[in-house]
Amino acid sequence: MNRNYSVIVFDLGNVLIPFDYSIAVDKLNKIESGLGDNFIKLYKDNYHLHRAFERGDMSEHEFIDSMLKLVDYKIDAETFCEYYSKIFAVNEDVAALLPVLKQKYTVVLLSNSNSIHQKYGYRHYEFFKHFDKLFLSHEVNAVKPEEKIYRTVEAYTKKPSDEHIFIDDVEEYTTGAKKIG
Numbered sequence: 755m756n757r758n759y760s761v762i763v764f765d766l767g768n769v770l771i772p773f774d775y776s777i778a779v780d781k782l783n784k785i786e787s788g789l790g791d792n793f794i795k796l797y798k799d800n801y802h803l804h805r806a807f808e809r810g811d812m813s814e815h816e817f818i819d820s821m822l823k824l825v826d827y828k829i830d831a832e833t834f835c836e837y838y839s840k841i842f843a844v845n846e847d848v849a850a851l852l853p854v855l856k857q858k859y860t861v862v863l864l865s866n867s868n869s870i871h872q873k874y875g876y877r878h879y880e881f882f883k884h885f886d887k888l889f890l891s892h893e894v895n896a897v898k899p900e901e902k903i904y905r906t907v908e909a910y911t912k913k914p915s916d917e918h919i920f921i922d923d924v925e926e927y928t929t930g931a932k933k934i935g
Contacts, residue, residue, distance in 0.1 A: 761911045762855055763931075764885075765922035766865035770849055771842040771876055778837040785828055796824040808866045810895040817870070839875030852884035860911055864920075866891040866898050866927075898922070899930025 767773055775794060782790030797804070800820070807817040818831045821838070829837070855861050863882075867890045882888065887910055889903065896902035908915060915935025922928050 759859065759917055759919045761860045761862065761907075761913050761918040763862050763864050763907055763918055763920045764848075764852075765924075765927070766863055766867060766876070768923040769921055770845055770863075770881065771879070772845055773841045773843075775841055777841045781837045782825060782829075789825060789828060793825050797821075800824070804868075805897060807868050808891045809897045810892040814869050817868070835870050835874045839871050839873075842871075842875050844879060844881070849879075849881040852881055856884050856886075860886050860913070862887045862889060862907060862911070864889045864898070864903065864907055868892050898924070898927040899933075901930070901934055904931050904934050 764770060779790035779794050782793055803812065803817065803820050806812040807814075812820075818834060821834055822829070822831065825834070852861060861884060863885045865888075869892055872890065872892075889907055889910075891897045891903060894903055894906050896906065898904075904915075907918070911918070918931075920928055920931040922931075
């Protein structure tokens with residue numbers, strides 16, 4: 755196995771920005787008792803909608819409408835986007851590594867993400883300037899662990915699979931990366 759890595763591929767959620775959906779649940783519960791608890795249950799039961807949105811198979815408008823139905827339209831679209839996205843914090847220890855790693859490696863981001871979280875949740879973070887390229891699932895039209903999303907990174911870096919090191923908090927996604935090399 756090659757240990758001569760030239761590319762470091764970081765995940766975003768729970769690697770660089772831990773997230774906590776209970777923040778959104780609590781805000782919804784303040785609007786109406788049990789609204790957030792019911793929402794998170796329905797959200798999990800309908801996770802295929804989230805996945806379709808992350809893959810770019812569903813428009814932002816369609817996703818928001820489907821989520822507003824889950825809360826019986828008790829909030830508007832703007833409020834949903836704010837609640838749904840104000841769930842992130844920066845892992846400062848990992849973010850501090852980026853400029854150091856960039857001195858020696860190509861550093862890219864590969865994330866299952868969506869346009870709402872990007873616009874309302876994390877776009878303003880300074881650490882993004884240290885990435886050579888961002889690969890966001892909704893822009894690539896593929897999600898981890900699909901082969902296409904990993905191959906998109908390789909096509910950009912023009913480096914063989916074994917020169918990439920993949921850092922992710924989800925074992926299924928690291929396994930997907932290993933399968934292609």
